[in-house]
Amino acid sequence: MTAPQENASVANAPQAVSERDRVIVFDTTMRDGEQSPGASMSLEEKLELSKILEDMGVDVIEAGFPIASNGDFEAVRRVAEIVSESTVCGLARAGIGDIDRCAEAIRPARRGRIHTFLSTSPQHRDHILRMSQEDVLNAITGSVGHARNLCGDVEWSAQDATRTERDFLRRCVEAAIKAGAGTINIPDTVGYTYPSEYGEIFRDLIENVPGADTVIFSTHCHNDLGLAVANSLSGVQSGARQVEVAINGIGERAGNAALEEVVMALRVRQDRLPFPTRIRTEHITRASRYVSAITGFPVQFNKAIVGKNAFAHESGIHQDGMLKNASTYEIMRPEDVGQGASNLVMGKHSGRHAFREKLKALGYDLGQNALNEAFGRFKDLADKKKHVFDDDIVALVDDALARGADRIQVKTLRVIAGTEGPQEAHLTVTVDGVEKSATATGDGPVDAVFNAIHQVAPHAATLRLFQVHAVTEGTDAQAQVSVRLEEDGRIATGQAADTDTLTASAMAYVNALNNLSARKEKSAPAPMTASGF
Structure with a gap:
């Protein structure tokens, strides 16, 4: 029997399967992932992330929801300008205005896609849309047809598909196919389904809907019950050939299926899932760390594939096995995912x-x-x-x-702390190269530091998150600090690391202020948000 380690090492070799069996990886980190409260990304961050995703081999990059705001429109347009290998996708509701705005945003793309959606479940039809089944069918035909006239690549999603009556879902999918959709997405919008049930939905649609053999079926699973990855894989086993995923599994509520978990499950278990992807898996960890850094969402230590402990072994029995043969306790190599x-x-x-x-x-x-x-x-x-x-x-x-080329940068910091308060911070920063100093007191050393920053860089932002964790063990460990600020509905995150926790705190707060300032200059307030499917 071949060892799992040996299987993993050759998993990205050319496969003796048809192109029809290849799984298209559709990344929605910049759209559905950004809808996580506090995970908003700047234009520059989205552009950098799009390069990382393209280098990783992602097939489709959903760059945003163009109608939501001028900032989202600009982000999709700019990503469309710089990405050449991946398809650049924008999201649109079933309205003509949404679809037109999306078509305009993706126009510069070498490969563009309009992704339009409409709710189909009775819960959404009755309480959100207030539309009959016939109204929904007519809206699908009209919206998909309009999108197809503007773009050769159209995807249609049945929002809340897994709670939709099966016969009505068939009619909706048939209408979308007839109107010109080339990809049909069956989202588990609220994370309600379970693997065998989700797989049965795909089998039913593929076997019973006219024209199903002419389109690609897609999964889009949320993790409310912790089943997003399992459901996605069940969909693939049942005929889906596109998976909609996000780096680190970020997204609405409990998040989306994690790209790294779905891709590595397909790679490691090719004996049961002989469906290759084009993902260059050695880029996975870098992408994970970048998304964590720009969102301020730390990756839990025991997170599969990309967690700090994913390839760590403390048990003496495990260590002995690893020294004798790594395949005894590792089913994939850390270097395969860039660890x-x-x-x-x-x-x-x-x-x-x-x-x-x-x-x-x-x-x-x-x-x-x-x-x-x-x-x-x-x-x-x-x-x-x-x-x-x-x-x-x-x-x-x-x-x-x-931190890059932040306008405001911490130069020196001295803090007086102890049991006898008030604590005091003496701070010097540079603002566009000009030094500014301040001394402030506070209810604790961190409060004093933040008060001093407020003096040298006045602002109206509210502190929404202050988080500290040690990067490694020991009293000399670096402290990694995340700060999240909010002002007028805009949210920005800052991060910094230093062996001095107070210095890291000051740098993280200043980094968040710089990001917030950049966001105010470059984006308009979002009048609406998309559903997370």
Whole structure:
């Protein structure tokens, strides 16, 4: 019998299957994922993420909901301009205005898609749409037909499909196919279904709807019952050839099916799921870390595939097995998902070449200037810490990438704290290169630091999240701080890492202020939001 480890190592080799069996990966991190409260992304972040997704081999990138706001429209348009290999998709409700706006946004794309949807379940028909079944069928025909006249690639989704009467769902799918949809999405909008039931829905539609053999069926599963990935795989087994997923599983409520979990399940278990994808899996961890950094949503340590502990072994029995043969306790290799093949400890005597190779192993490919800056910060950190672990380096580089060319930057910070208050912070920052200083007190050292920042950079934002966690173990561990600010309905997140928790707190708060300022300048308030299907 072939060991699982050996299976995994060849899983991305060319497969003896037809193109019809290939699974199209449709990423909705920038659309459904961004609808997670607090996960809003800036234009620059979306552009960078689109490059990461394209490099990873994602087939379809759903870049936003163009009618929702000028900012969303601009994001979809700009992504359409820079992406050349992946299909760029925009979301639209069944209205003519939505569809026209979407068509305009994706017009620059080399490959564009209009994704239009309409609710079909009795719960949504009666309480949201207030439409009869015939009204819904007419709206599907009209909206899909209009979209097809504007774009050769149209996807139609039956919102809340899994709670829709089966006979009516067949009629809806048939109407969409006749109107010109090339992809039919059957979303589990509220995470209600379970694997065998979801698979049966696909089998029923494929076997009984006229024209079903001419289109691609798609899954879109939410995780309210923790079944999103299992349901997606069941859909694939039953004939779906597109999966709609999000990095780290982010999305409405409990989130979407996680891209990394679906893709690696298909790769590792090809004995039962012989359906290849085009995903270059070594890019997965980098994508996961980037999405976590820009949203401020940490990845739980035991998260499958991309969690810090996904390839960690503490049990003596497990360690013994790993030393003898890695396949005893690992069904995939960490390097297959960009986690790095080893945990080589770096220190102050490590050279630039070793540092560059370590970054490559961790999934980073920095330009010379960025490399020089990161190496300098690594040396400073190595002087403070006895051991510098992989997670320290990841935090260090992500912190530098997140802060970039911020207008406001922390220069010096001194804090007086202890049992005798009030605590006091002395802060100096640069604002567009000009130094500004302030001294402030507060109810605790962090409050004092944030009050000092408010003095040098006045603002009306409200602090919605302040989160600290240690990057590694030990009293000399770096603190990674996430800060989320909200002002006039706009939300921005900042992150920073430092061995000094208060310094990291100040830098994260300032980073969030910079992101909030950029967001106010470049986007208009969103008058509406899309459904998460």
